[in-house]
Amino acid sequence: MTPRTLLITPPRTVSKLQRLPYEIMAYIVEYLDIDEIFDLSLSCRHFQYLVKEESFCRAIIATQASHTAEAREAQRTGQFSRALRRVAKRRQAFSRASPYVVGIVALADSYEYIHGILCYIVEARPKRWLRILDLHGSASYELVVDIPTLVQEAVPRSATSRKYKFRVLYHANGITSCLFSFALPNTENWLLIFKADEQLIVAALQLDSAAKIFVRNNKDYLYVGTHSEEGADGFRKWVLMGYDIEKRSWFSRKMHLTDFVGYDIGSTVCFEIIDDYFYGLSNQTDFEIRETDWNSYYHCFRFPLDDPDVKNKQTMKTKDSWRRQHGEGPIDDRWSFLKLEKDEASGRINIVESRKEWLNKKSGSLQSGSLRTYYVTEVIFDENSKPDSDGESATAHGNLPAEQIITSSLTRYLNKPPGSDIRFRSPENVHPGDDSSMALVFTRSQTHLRAYQRCCSTYLDLVDDVSSGSLGPRHLRLRTGFRKSQTYWPSWKYSDYNYEVEPKQKSNEEPAYPYQPNRVYFWPPKQDTSNRTPFVDDIYQILNPPGCLGGIISTSDERSVVYATGEDTNGLKILVYLSFDPAARLAGMLREKYVLGEQDMSSLPSNETEGGYHSLEAGKDRCMRHFGSTDKLIGDLSRHPLPSYISDIPSMHTAIMSPPEGCKPWASTEQPMYWNLPGKIFAFAH
Incomplete structure (x- = not known):
């Protein structure tokens, strides 16, 4: 009888972290952001419950x-684990310039991309069509007007x-607003508001002026503004x-913004x-430039949608709305943008502004020269005070009538020497971007999109990189820059490291700047x-269609980029779509391996050795940690070994309501x- 051999498997080593109870891990996770939680879940199978257990994920999403x-x-589906994974992947894809979907979605004469909805016009005279496609919702149909x-x-x-002339102004909650202009014999401008899926014309209003016209709406109220008074x-x-x-009625009162300065939406003013x-924001405080303007403030106001009255208007106070001191250096306005953004975690409203400045003195190792910086300021209104009370206002001249602007109060706020009103900026609200010392700097004419997303601390550009080596005369590429904390440093400690005009001398034990x-x-x-x-090469052909040399018109949000490039033989612009959302689905798309963004090693300081910057292999290890598979790394970009998979075409699932009787x-x-x-x-596998 053959003796049996008993094989004894040595016990597998389990780390102390893996032995921690569920409740203790819940406390630990409170100090991690979603990206770190997602990375931890990929480190070992014991932690996969962090992104798969519904009740655990519900708590993370809630906070x-x-x-x-x-x-x-x-909230509708109960799939909180899917939501957490989707948020983490979206933010990482955005930060690392690694979209999940890229393709040409339309040909158009003009377009607007608003809240994930693509509204584009195709003119084939005498017929003209407005087509509405929900890209965020991956719709399998288009509304055609x-x-x-x-x-x-x-x-x-x-x-x-x-x-x-007919152009789209805005689209939200299924409501589309358009400007219709015709001459018979004098020019008339009409605002048309309609719901295409209901065949319903909500309102048609003849306008006295269409100067700088804009529209904003939700499901209950709509506001139209013009720069015309x-x-x-x-x-x-x-x-x-x-x-x-x-109620299908206009409010009897108009809001006259007599003290609101600026006219360039997206650069000097913003409405949301x-x-x-209803919020209004301006980064200017005076209609004329004065030599006494040492300090600059934001002018931000709001009023309730259901009662547009001056007595209900609230304005940020001076102490909360400081913007900059002009001694910080001149600004290149060509690079500026201004927006209001809702924080994904807290729901607070933030002012986000990009400025390219020539700073004379900067902290750390930065030398004097031009620097593109992204500033964040929280919007704060005193809930306990009456709207526009007698307290200090946020502007140079407060809420004074226009005829009283040039008064002693102007000097009170602005006639201060440099350094008399130094404000401290928390590092989490100041993100230094590109400076003149970088090896590769793109000019303004080469940069066709400038965006910033605070949720992932990332700035994004669409640049014409003539050195990329791709086919064709134009080489459009995405370029992102994101930062991570130097070490874990809770937000309540940031006040110890204020980023200011004249930084204080810090002790050797404290980091000068808490970010990498x-x-x-x-x-x-x-x-x-x-x-x-x-x-x-196929991707480059999509981003840079052959023969399209016209101007670039681009826009973006937290999960996608849309831009129009050149014109084809019929004079139509080509609309290119890139999505960072792993849930994005477009019918008929080809499945391929995931193509990661390529890290620019030349942008790092020569003495920087942070966690793998100096090593391409270490960078690949980080990619493995984030995306969990070696076959998705840069360098393994061959086609999928199986034939390209063409997704099933979803059935159309909407019906247009019949128009009212007697209407076409x-x-x-x-x-x-x-x-x-x-x-x-x-669509890239993930």
Whole structure:
């Protein structure tokens, strides 16, 4: 009888961290952000419950991402674990310039991309179409509006006018607002508000002026603003009109913003509807530049949507709205942008501004020169005080009438010597970007998109990189820069490391700046002329369609980028779509391996050795940790070994309501245009 051999498997070593009870891990996770929780879950199978256990994920979403689209979807479906993984992947993909979907989605004469909805116009005279595609919702259909039929229904007297202009102003909550202009014989401007899926014209308003016109709305209220009111001082001012959508009526009072300075939306002024308030923001405080303006303040106000009255208007106070001191250096306004953004975790409203400045003195190792910096300021209103009370206002001249602007109060706020009103900036609210010392600096003409997302501490550019080695005369690439904490440093400690105009001398034991240098990524990766990858060439062909040399019109949000490039033989612009959302799905897209962004090692200081900056292999290890698989690393970009998978085409699941009796139908649903385009849409495996 053959003796049996007993094999004894040595016990597997389990770390002390893995032995911690569920409740203790819950306390630990409170001190980690979503990216770190996601990374921890990938480190070993024992921690996978961190991103798979529903009740655990519900708590994380509630504290760190309760004001995201993923959280709202999870509230409906109960899938909080999916929401957490989706948020983590979206933020990491955005930070590392590694989109999940890229493709040509439409050909258009003009377009607007608003809150994930693509509204584009195709003109094939005498017919014109407005097509509406929900990209965030991965819709399998487009709403198609017959523009001539719509304008005839909304403004019958325009029927005899053959020439007219029609452009989209805004779209939100299924409501589309457009500007319709025609001459018969004098030019008339009309605001058309409609719901295409209901064949409903909500309102048609003839406008006195369309100067700098904008529209904002939610499901209940709509506001239209124009820069058209002549002030006593000779400067034009903003005026707002409000509309109650449920009652189908305009408010009797207009809002005259006599003390609101600035006219360039997105650069010097910003308007948004957030929750139940209308917000206005300006980074200017005077209609004229004065030599006494040592300090600059934001002017931010709000009023409730249901009662647009001056007596209800709240304005940020001076102590909360300090912007900068002009002694910090001159600004190159070509690089500036201004926006209001809702924090994904807390729901607080923040001012986000990008400025390129020539700073004379900067902290740390930065030398004097130009620096592009992203500043964040929390919007604060005193809830206990009456609207526009007698306290100090946020502007140079407060809420004084226009004729009283040039008074002693102007000197009170602005006539201060440099250094008399030094304010301290927390490092978490100041993100230094590109400076003149970088090896590769792109000019303004090479930078076609400038964006910043505070949720992942990342700035994003769409640049024309002539050194990328791709095919064709233009080489558009994504470029991102994001930062991580030097060590774990709770936000309540940031006050010890104030970023200021004249920084104080810190002790040797304290870090001068609690963040690592920016990690810069490019996408697609640079192609080597001696060893080209056909798949990456295909991506370059999508981003840079052959023969398209016209201007670039671009826009973005926290999960996607859309831009129009050049014109084809029919004069239509090509619309390119990139999505960082792992849940993005477009019918008919080709499945390929995930192409990671390529880290720019030259952007790092020569003495920087932070956790793998100096090592490409260490960078690959980090990618493995973030994305969990070696076959997704840069350098392994070959096509999928199986034939490219073409996704099933979802069935169309919406129906357009019949128009009112006696009216012609002017809206319908059709297959998305990209189904019939010869270009490819790639979705990368993840």
